[in-house]
Amino acid sequence: MNTKEFSVTQFFKTGGYEKVRQFVSAEEAAAAFWHYTNNVATKIGLVVRVIVTDGGDCINMEWERGKGITYPPPEEDPELTNTIKDYHTGTEGE
Numbered sequence: 001m002n003t004k005e006f007s008v009t010q011f012f013k014t015g016g017y018e019k020v021r022q023f024v025s026a027e028e029a030a031a032a033f034w035h036y037t038n039n040v041a042t043k044i045g046l047v048v049r050v051i052v053t054d055g056g057d058c059i060n061m062e063w064e065r066g067k068g069i070t071y072p073p074p075e076e077d078p079e080l081t082n083t084i085k086d087y088h089t090g091t092e093g094e
Helices: 026-036 078-089
Strands: 006-012 017-024 047-053 059-064 068-071
Touching: 006 026, 017 026, 026 047, 026 059
Parallel strands: none
Antiparallel strands: 006 017, 006 047, 047 059, 059 068
16 A cells, blocks of 8 residues: 555535545544644534545545544544544654
């Protein structure tokens, strides 16, 4: 697998979408995912969904407004959820 094959897309309540990262590493995709699920546009309701896809166009992570992280379900992969949070806060590996 290529190390820079992830993309991050945000979806707006108007029905449009924007690819905010393309062909980036898993680490950069995770950081962007955390950013775009916790920014002002998300908090005021402009963004309703954020996904990370891989080179095969498979969804690797998904967040939905009002539901939080829906894929992978946090109860199935709590380590991934914590890793994303740790990466964002700069505490990974502690």
